[in-house]
Amino acid sequence: MNDKSDAPGKSEYFDKAYRAPITLWGDVRIPEELKDIVETYKPKTSLELGCGLGRFSAFMARQGIKATGVDFSPVAVEKAKKRVANNEHKPTFIAGDVTNLEMITEQFDVSFDVGCFHCLDEDDQQKYVSEIYRLLKPGAAHLLWTMDHARSDIMLNPNYIAKVFENHFQLVNSKSSRRRIISSHWYWLICAK
Ligand SMILES: C[S@@+](CC[C@H](N)C(=O)[O-])C[C@H]1O[C@@H](n2cnc3c(N)ncnc32)[C@H](O)[C@@H]1O
Numbered sequence: 247m248n249d250k251s252d253a254p255g256k257s258e259y260f261d262k263a264y265r266a267p268i269t270l271w272g273d274v275r276i277p278e279e280l281k282d283i284v285e286t287y288k289p290k291t292s293l294e295l296g297c298g299l300g301r302f303s304a305f306m307a308r309q310g311i312k313a314t315g316v317d318f319s320p321v322a323v324e325k326a327k328k329r330v331a332n333n334e335h336k337p338t339f340i341a342g343d344v345t346n347l348e349m350i351t352e353q354f355d356v357s358f359d360v361g362c363f364h365c366l367d368e369d370d371q372q373k374y375v376s377e378i379y380r381l382l383k384p385g386a387a388h389l390l391w392t393m394d395h396a397r398s399d400i401m402l403n404p405n406y407i408a409k410v411f412e413n414h415f416q417l418v419n420s421k422s423s424r425r426r427i428i429s430s431h432w433y434w435l436i437c438a439k
Pocket of ligand 1 (some may be wrong): 255257260271272273295296297298299315316317318319322342343344345358361362367425
């Protein structure tokens with residue numbers, strides 16, 4: 247019988263994946279959409295949800311941004327910290343669940359998520375939205391990349407995303423994508439504080 251530690255929504259599932267030398271989602275390229283966020287908003291601080299091995303937060307730190315990355319896989323977070331140990335500009339990596347980030351109290355200029363949101367079920371999606379709303383400054387942007395078909399069997403599309411975020415964010419743009427050959431979307435959301 248499959249105990250729940252093997253489910254993709256659990257940190258143990260990702261711990262196992264991150265113990266391997268490479269992960270399925272090991273695309274090292276920095277998305278143009280993330281570079282555009284830096285260009286457009288010129289953020290001084292950034293928060294990454296589901297940072298994995300931390301290469302995108304490491305990119306943000308290299309731009310001079312005070313970058314924080316959160317992931318619930320302690321294995322990923324330890325690897326992420328080791329990878330930047332000798333960097334001049336290091337992000338802060340924190341082991342934590344994106345549905346409860348009470349250990350973070352700072353307010354951020356931008357946040358982003360490349361592949362975490364689609365791991366969440368509907369209840370956890372609402373907790374995620376509340377947490378990033380709490381942690382973003384008024385008018386701050388949240389950049390989101392999700393697969394169209396979430397692991398929990400939810401179909402994600404612009405209407406769905408607009409609805410999930412509607413109490414706290416405005417969906418200002420979306421773009422369909424074949425990142426990693428996966429049917430997916432980029433979403434740009436603005437914190438309506
Ligand atoms: C597909 S991976 C993407 C990792 C990274 N963004 C990248 O593109 O390399 C999804 C990440 O989200 C993390 N994750 C999933 N659910 C999470 C949760 N509830 N809280 C924190 N991290 C979570 C996983 O541990 C995993 O590192």
